[in-house]
Amino acid sequence: MKYLKFLGLAFVAILAVTALAGTASASAKAILCSTNTNPCTGTKYPSGTKVTAQLVSGTGATLTMGIYNIVCKKSMVSGVTTNAEAHGEITGLTFSECSLGTTPCSATAVNLPYTAEAVATAGGNGDLTITSKVGGGNPGATIVCGTTINCTFISSSITFGVTGGNPGILAAKEAELSRSGGLCPSTAKWDAEYEITAPKPLFLETS
Numbered sequence: 001m002k003y004l005k006f007l008g009l010a011f012v013a014i015l016a017v018t019a020l021a022g023t024a025s026a027s028a029k030a031i032l033c034s035t036n037t038n039p040c041t042g043t044k045y046p047s048g049t050k051v052t053a054q055l056v057s058g059t060g061a062t063l064t065m066g067i068y069n070i071v072c073k074k075s076m077v078s079g080v081t082t083n084a085e086a087h088g089e090i091t092g093l094t095f096s097e098c099s100l101g102t103t104p105c106s107a108t109a110v111n112l113p114y115t116a117e118a119v120a121t122a123g124g125n126g127d128l129t130i131t132s133k134v135g136g137g138n139p140g141a142t143i144v145c146g147t148t149i150n151c152t153f154i155s156s157s158i159t160f161g162v163t164g165g166n167p168g169i170l171a172a173k174e175a176e177l178s179r180s181g182g183l184c185p186s187t188a189k190w191d192a193e194y195e196i197t198a199p200k201p202l203f204l205e206t207s
Contacts, residue, residue: 030086030120030204036164038124040205047084053077053170053194061095061192063107063143063153063177065185070105070143073097077170077194079116085207086118090130095141105145110152111137124164124203131157140177143184151182158190164203168196 032049035042053076055061060071078092093114095107115133120126132138140154155177163169175190196202 028120028206030118030126031084031207032081032086032118032199033124033203033205034199034201036124036203036205038120038205040203044084045081045199045202047081049081049199051077051079051081051088051196052198053196056169056193056195059193061190063141063188063190065149065188068100068149068185070098070100070107070145070149072105072107075192075194079113086120086128086204088116089133090114090116090139093141100145100148103146103148105143105149108142110140110142110154114139118162118204120204120206124205126162126164126204128160128162128170129157130160138180140180142182149182149184151184152180153177153188154180160194162204164201166201168200168202170194170196 031040032045033040033042055075060073061075063070072095074096076094077090079088079090081088091113093109093112098105098107111132113133114130116128116130118126118128130139138154138156139158140152142152144150158172158175160170160172171193172190177188177190179186
């Protein structure tokens, strides 16, 4: 019986190691490349590369808070890489033409700049994760809509899916945010899809 129990524990340990190995191989540190080739045979965008993105035409950035849906028709993201492995900073995040139904709203990013780090998965795609910069606050925004809403939402980590292409695409899907101040619902979800205007083309390849 003890022998069988030992075998069972060993089997569980093997499964755990295999799962971790699979996770490690599914994603890896990324480089920004101008071609969908692995290893990169095109331009490897170096440290100091400026990155800019704007909402995909015809879409909006949406913040959902229970029965409330705030939509911003315009939003822009800007940043810069700080090393050759797709590590960098988000230095700008703006929203404009925002509204809650017919009520005009403002949305202002808080705690900039943020740390940004990308990992490659496959096919030139991957993920970009935004977190607080060392010594700074969590990514988020203050939302004001007339006398109805006035609060700040933040998150310790926001992940964008990255689809390589010309242009590349950044997509936040139901990114969860938490209220850090003000009178409004305790949680919210953010959806937005950005096209990367520079550099173009852009693919995530393993380093």
